[in-house]
Amino acid sequence: MLSMHTSPLEQPGSGDAGGMNVYVAEITKRLARRGAAVDVFTRATSLDQPPTVELAPGVDVHHIPAGPAGELDKNSLTRYLCPFIFGVLRTEAAGQPYDVVHGHYWLSGRAGVTVARRWGVPLVQSMHTLARVKDLARPAAGVSAEPEARLRGEAHLVRSADRIVANTPVEAEQLAQHYGADPSRVTIVPPGADLEVFTPGSRSAALAELGLPTDTLLLLFAGRIQRLKGPEVLIRAAAQLVHRHPELRNRLVVALVGGSSGEPAEPRRLLQLAAELGVRDLVRMDGPTSGTNLATYYRAATATVVPSHAESFGLVAVESQACGTPVLAARVGGLPLAVREGISGVLVDGHDPTDYASELARLVRDQAWWGRLAAGARQHAERLGWSATVDGLLDVYQSTLGTPAQSAPA
Template sequence: MTPRVRRAAVISVHTSPLAQPGTGDAGGLNVYVWQSALELAKRGVEVEIFTRATSSADQPIVEAAPGVRVRNIVAGPFEGLDKRDLPTQLCGFAAGVLRAEAAAPPGYYDVIHSHYWLSGQVGWLARDRWRVPLVHTAHTLAAVKNAALAEDDAPEPASRQIGEQQVVDEADRLIVNTETEARQLISIHHADPERIDVVTPGADLSQYRPGDRIAARADLGLPADEMVVTFVGRIQPHKAPDVLLRAAIPLLRDGTADGRRVRLLVVGGPSGSGLAQPTALMDLAGEAGVADRVTFLPPQPPARLATIYQASDLVAVPSFSESFGLVAIEAQASGVPVLAARVGGLPVAVRDGVTGALVDGHDIDTWTAALIEMLSDRDRLTRMGVAAVAHAQRFSWSATADRLLDSYIRAGQAYRKLMRQRDGRGSRSFGTGRLRRLRVTS
């Protein structure tokens, strides 16, 4: 008989699934945690999400959806903490997590799923205290980000790389978005391939779907006769919106080869190192004399974001690294081709030459040429848009949840076997004992 997962503790320390993606540190991780929780709840799994409270107005417990509960743990000041400061609050956060479980009956949770290395540190402790398996999703790795830094972007600290190694060594199951990410875990952190599951993220296919482009533009106040190139994401060097803007400047000034005017639509807010110069992108547009051709919008809720995709001719994802690239799937589900950097999981999210195009590197002239090629053939864009919808249907949150549940069950089976072996030897150590040395890079 296959064991049943009744209740999952999901840990997301640094950002809440209830936060608006595109603000602060909220992004694809938030969408992943929220959408997978909703789908797991549909399968009868009660999901409790532990996150750090960032406002005095946050209720300790939020019944966010049927079967999905969010626990806001007070750990440190509500505001003013950068993500890099959060390791100082992990003790307080872990205490809040353990106290919540202590108030429940024994064996309350069947599995812990931690997201990002900070959460993995807490999950590691909770796993040993509760004697349930720890499943971990890194989402990004410090070594990978540091190997592909944008100009003037700050590298991830050595402490993060050490913390990631500890979590990789201790987790009972590791979930990655793509085979590329699996190979990175193995080569950088010496992860056991037998403990890795590849689970691709998805898109809300009921929300993101093709629509009336003219009506969408009218709703957004955009001209109907322009070519619209859209960027959706946090405004920070790592996401490279400046690369896209610089590459688009010749088109914003002169239009396409057949005379159609081009508009760049930027949707998102400053984040991370981008907070040091929150108006840098607007300033760049002004200095280039194209400010009237660039429309800036703040982060948008899903329904509004769907309209934005539908209004676009092309969505660009120029990031320096992406573990997957949810924006690319959402755009394609909406019938819009994607121009993306050939990094991380984007070659999985985008079928090069079929649903969009991949660009090697971040050379401005190369990106300009790619934009011109894409926008100069309207028939090709239309064909790519049709193919994009079909491609995106392969990526649903329902399928993601099914594979997550399979991974939880495998983690539980392996963990119980390990515990029986250790209990038989009289061991008092609940950890995996797989700790390895990591050569820290910068």
């Protein structure tokens, strides 16, 4: 596994660590339990890091020195691709034991093209997010353009990888539409949630654990606090909700769990906005936390709100549902697959806070509606465990073995 710009050992929820880190950690652990030996290569970010760390039995994470120590903007990492590739190839000294190279995000894929070709093994690539799709969401989200090098790199990778793993049919379609991907080389393998960590539980006990009264109506945003994820929509919607239903004011809490990611001023801007809207006292920002703690937040929440402008899948949506908490999500990217509309949650077209406020009002005031969605939530999530993901990936690996077919020049 190549995961150059971020390591599965990192705490997801801030910086560059998010769903992809969870993905790599979860699939590698499970692949190892099925008998695979897995090595993950990531860029060393500190001089103190040991060269190799065991993530789980059968999974080693190798820190490859490539560029200066410290966190670097991932858009600057292209200039360190060569030393990264060189570091990965040095493992040849111990023989070349790999059957398949799996790249995560386009940067690792660019390294993977060279590494897989040299070793004569297939390159399987997971893009995780696509620059062209992100750029389409840009005007509404107010985020900056993706670098040209990424756009070119992704296009090259789509031509070069033996197989692309797409999270959803929507991503497969985006790969074909925006990158001209050959559909026969794209396989859809949905990600999942850890159904043993994310389990339903007592809402009042979870609220108590968070130090909140048991009649609290908790609206949860979990993930990296960045404009593309639309946390502003939740704050504006919550303000409208208490404006329309002042009787909810004493019970409503909005929790944002996660840290900033590439936009250090964003948390402060959101708190400022909450103050301007008169709901600063309702908003708490709790910083990034572990999956186990996050499960407590999901259990405590009345709804998890995922108002993203772009989302290739949305692990948070599945984790929340696995805890029996309905999701209110934007109808973008993979979210319509992650959330079953009207069964496990609600999907909203666009990002108008008024629409979110209306759906939130129904969720917090209509007990029967909430109860139906909460029951459907766990049922839906049960179909999205990581073991199904690993089944799908093993099929992909098996079917590519011995058929490296990279067609484009490195």
